[in-house]
Amino acid sequence: MATETGRVEVLVLGACEVKVDGTVVPVTAAQQRVVLAALALAAGEPVSADTLCTHLWPEEVPATGRTSLHNSIRRLRTTLADAGAAPVLETGAAGYRLRLGPDDLDAARAERLVGVARAHAAADERAAALVAYDDALAAWRGEPLADLAAAGWLTGEAERLADLRLAATEEWADLARGSGLADRAVERLQPLAEAHPLRESLRAALVHALHDAGRSAEALEHYARARELLVGELGTEPGALLREAHARVLAFDVGEEPTSSALVVVPAQLPSPPARLVGRAAAGAALHRSLSTVDAGPVAWVVSGSAGVGKSAFAARWCHDVAERFPDGQLFVNLRGFDPGGTPLSAVDALRALLAGLGVPAEQVPQSLAEMVGAYRSLLSGRRVLVLLDNARxxxxxxxxxxxxTGxxxxxxxxxxxxxxxxTHGVRLLSLDLLDDRDAREVFSAHLxxxxxxxxPGALAEILDRCGGLPLALAVAGARVASGPHTSLADLAAELRDSSLDSLTLGHPTTDVRAVLSWSYDALSADAAHTYRLVGLHPGPEIGVAALASMAGRPLRRVRASVDELVRASLVTVRRPGRLALHDLVAAHAGETAESALGAEEVDEVRRRLVDHVLRATVGATRTIFATPLPFALGPAPDGLVAEPLDDADQGHAWLRAELPVLQRVADLAAATPGLHAHAWRLARTLNGYLCDRSSFTELVALHESGLAAAVAAGDVVGEADSRHGLGEALTELDPEEAAVQLERARDLFALAGDRTGESDVESALGRLHESTGDYQRGITHTTRSLDLAREIGDASGTAVALNNLGWLYSCLGDHEASLGFCQEALEHYRRIGDRGGESYALDSAARAYLGLGDLRRAASMFAQAVEIGESLGHHLNQTFNLTHLGDAQHALGEVDRARASWTAALDLLEEVGHPRAESVRSRLALLDATPGPAQAR
Structure with a gap:
């Protein structure tokens, strides 16, 4: 194997490539190139698996997405290692990181050099600036990430880097004028102008360069073609930069330079901005990037966001900061779209105000809307004016x-x-997010x-958490404390805990969070207002649209239309397709609205429908993944309940992964609602296999504790037994002693109820518990009882499970012959009942027996089959065991590189869920690096 010392370089300014010691290494898989580009552009910061998955699948991450990502990472590591690269691709708790040197990413080097060039230009060091620009521009081989179907953040990075190239080229061309570089300027500008025909600044630079190169006729021809395109495509004449370049060429023969007339009226109407704006640098940068395009056509932005997020303050501050770029004036109109009066300004009245700002006397303002629009646009033609339209409806x-x-x-x-x-108008959209923790603290503490x-510190953290990054709430909370020197942070935190909306007011509607939210609610249609109230009854933190439809008892189509209205009103946000989220303060307001508008019986009915929907969907999702039958049956669904689309394992995984944060809250709701106690323990029971597979034992314990409390309160013996069974299994990894207590109590309760299947399942769980503590003989005793009971009652699934567990236990004792017999019988049972997950377990157990018997090839083959099945099903925990054992077999065969890849893939999965067994795999890899394996020894 090559020595891992090679320098790794990543190239994204063109097709995505990677080099090791200057040699291009072929990375043919598109997924691997996307991962490579995303990690490289993260500038050495870790990128989470979730973020990488959204880069790979922008529309919707498939259920097997995590597994596919891990495989891409593993193959990329192998490709780099085979090329002799240093180990630069790292895995940590925060995600994956690509460790590159400062000049090992072409984009980073180009950006650094552009910065150097601009500094030289600002210092009037023209020669040094031209050299730095040349070095920077040499890095581009074409359009950034040209070979990737980039989306989302990667698309934004590609566009940003493409814009940087154009801006740097224009800056270089401006410096190059008069430096004898006209021919080079033409050569450099011409292909870019053809590729970006509507970028007037680029066209203008080319006209200057052609003229300076003695090709004035071509310059005039280029201007004519550009004007024809602009008029034809955009319906607008060329802007000031291109007109100036054209006039310079025309004036050359008589030695004149063009002049421009000044505006008679230069409005300056912008409202007072905040002295300082916190946490909006990225949003401001997005608007700033569009300043270079105003000469190619009119530019308009819609800055949207929830009530209180600071849209008006952000817009006022940004407009003031760039006002000097618009020497012909700045106009402002408050459109009163969501004011307490509820009467938005009409377009006619808004135009009357705008025309007055442009100097039109009232008596000369046209009467009809169409004539007003014509007059307004005529007055703006050829001028550089900034227009701020605040609070639009x-x-x-x-x-x-x-x-x-233009302009x-x-x-x-x-x-x-x-x-x-x-x-309809090509407007660009920008949504303002909530503030992060650091910026939220700064807003809150502005006057403290x-x-x-x-x-x-504790009270401060609670206040920030309850304000949730909403600037209005933070400012009001900070002012409350600052204005009352005897008000402690603990006092305010307690008030927010009791009633957050009551505490977030300063006595004026514009500084009252409840009032500001009510203005948005009052503007909703009747259907959207009803859906908003239902949102307030959902426990969150995310809400599925199908669940909302079930709560409403209305067709999905009708609820989706209401949800779209709520999204447009910035009362809810779409986290992913079909799933909504809302701010805690909005949730509190929606809950208040629901409680006041709906009767107690209707509220209870809505909650019952929600719990029933979630339980049925959870059962449907787990049934697509696991073949193990559930110990309960669901009755007929209530009228109007909307089914989730759960037809295969991919859809089942996707729904469970998205809904997991909701399920504990729904279980608690069921436990607290009379008549729904069985839903609480059944929900936990349904999730047992899925959460065990993800090593989510803490979450599973909480779910079973809710179910247990509900069952005990209702006197439900079977529910109590099932809850203690699930609780014992969940505690096996966390607290073996308490696990044994719960499992033995569950077994006794099942026996009392005459439930032999439950009794058999608990005996099997006790066997696994004693295996995990190393007491294999006691494990065999319990598992044998489980097998006997399962066979007695004809439980095919329970029989297969017990046989496989016995095989594993005998292998642990070193009796591999006995182990193999049990495992092969288990494998036959699993295949007979069509349980692919169980087949994977039995293959892994049988392969371990073959490994113990010295049949390494057969063991490796069976482990590989288990890996393949586990990967197809997305069974995370089982997949880690399969990969670990496959690596053991490969290492024993002397296949060191393959063993490393298998163990690394297993470690990635284990670290992702924080499983304690990650350490044993990490030790395997460390030992592999420290000592020669069989292949290296030879």
Whole structure:
């Protein structure tokens, strides 16, 4: 194997490539190239598996996505190692990290050099700047990530790097004028101008370069083609930069330079901005990037977000910061879309205000809307004007107010996303997020002494958590403490705990979080308002649209239309297709609204429908993955309950993964609702296999504890027995002594109830418990009882499980012949009943017996079959065991590289779920690196 010392370079300014010691290493799989690009562009920061999955599957991550990602990482590591690369691809608790040197990513090197060039240019060091620009531009081999179907964040990075190239080329060309580089400028600018025909700044630079190269006729021809394209495509004349370049060429013969006239009226209407804005650098940068395109056509942005997120403050601050870029004036209108009066400003009244700002006397303002729009656009034509339209209600209100000519830029703020304007008017959309913890603390503490904050760190953390990154809530909370020197942070935290909305007001509607949210609620249609109330009755943290439809008892189509309205109003957000989330304060407001608008009986009925929906969907999802039957049957579904689309294992995995944070809250709701106690323990029982497979034992314990409390309170013996059974299995990894107590109590309860299947299952669980503690003989005793009971009652699944467990236990004792007999019989049973997951278990157990008997080839083959089945089913925990054992067999065969790959893949999965057995696999890899394996010894 090659020595792992090679330098790794990643190239993304063109097709994605990787080099080791200067030699291109072929990475042919598209998924591996996406992973490579995403990790490289993260600049040495760890990237989580979830984030990488969204890069690979932007629309929806498949159920097997994590497994596919791990396989891509494993194969990428192998490819790099085979090429002699240093081990730069690392796995940690926060995700994956690609450790590169400062110049080992072409994009990073190019950005650094552009920065150097700009610094030289600012210092009027033209020669040094030109050299740095040349070095930077040499890094681009084409369009960034040209060979990848990039989406989401990667698309944004590709666009940013493409824009950097264009901006750097234009800056270089501007410096190159008068430096004898006209021919080089033409050569460099021409292909880019052809690739970006609507970028007027690029076109203007090429006109200058052609003229300076003595090719004035071509310069005029290029201008004519550019004007024809702009008029034909955008319906607009060229902007100032291109007109200036054209005029320079025309004026050359008479030695004149073009002049421009000044505006008679230069409005300056922007509202006062906040002195300082916290946490909006990325949003501001997005708007800043569009400044270079205003000469190619009108630019408009809609800045949307929830009530209180700070849209108006952000827009005012940004507009003030760039006002000097718009020397012909800045206009402002408050459209009053969500004001307490409830009467938005009409488009006619808004245009009347805009025309007045442009100097049109009231008596000369046209009467009809169409004439007003014409006059407004005529006055803006050829001018560079910034227009701020605050608090818009809907697209119809905004559309007539948007500039239609080059040079102007409009910023619109609204709680509605106004997405139709993106289609009809090419408007760009920007949604403001909540603040992160650091920025939230800064907003809250703006007027507070640092000593007060440091004195009560726990109360501070609770306040920030309950405000949830909402700027209005944070500012009001901070002002409450600052204005009352005797109000401690602990006092405010207690108030927020009791009633967050009551505590977040300063006595004025604009500083009252409840009032501000109510303005959004009051603007909803009747259907959307009803759906909003149901959202308030869901325990969260995410809400499936199908669950909402079941709560409403309405068709899914109708509920989706209401959800779309809530999304547009920024009251809920879409986390992923079909799943919603909302801020805790919005949830509190929605809950209050539901409690006041709905009767107690209706509230109870809605909650019953939700719990029933979740239990049925959970049963359906787990049935697509596991063949093990459940010990209970579901009755007929209530009328109007909407079924989740769960037709195969991929859909089952996807639903469970998305719904997992919700299930504990639903179990608690069921346990607290009269008549639903059985739903609580049945929900936990249904999730037992899935959560065990993910090593989510803590979550499983909490679920079974809810079910147990509900069953005991209702006097349900079978429910209590089942809950103690599940609790004992979940505690096997966490607290073996308590696990034994719970399992033995469960066994006794099942025996009391005459449930032989339950009794058999618990004996099997006791066998696994004693195996985990190393007491193999006691494990065999319990498992043999389980086998006898299963055979007696004709339980085919229980029989297969007990046979396989016996095989494993005998292998642990070193009796591999006996082990093999049990495992082969278990394998036959699993195949007979069609249990693919069980087949994987039995293959792994049988392979271990063959390993003990010295038949390494057969063992490796069976382990590989188990890996293949586990991968297809997405059984995470079983997959880690299969991969670990496969690596053991490969190492014993002297296949060191294959063993390393198998163990590394197992370690990735174990570390992802924080499983304690990760350490044993890590030790295998460490030993492999420290000592020669069989192949190396030869």
């Amino acid at each position: 809907d697209a119809d209100q905004v559309a007539p107010l948007l500039p239609a000519s 102007s830029l409009a910023v619109v703020t609204s709680r509605d996303e106004l997405t139709t304007l993106a289609v 002494d640092a000593g007060r904050l440091e004195a009560e």
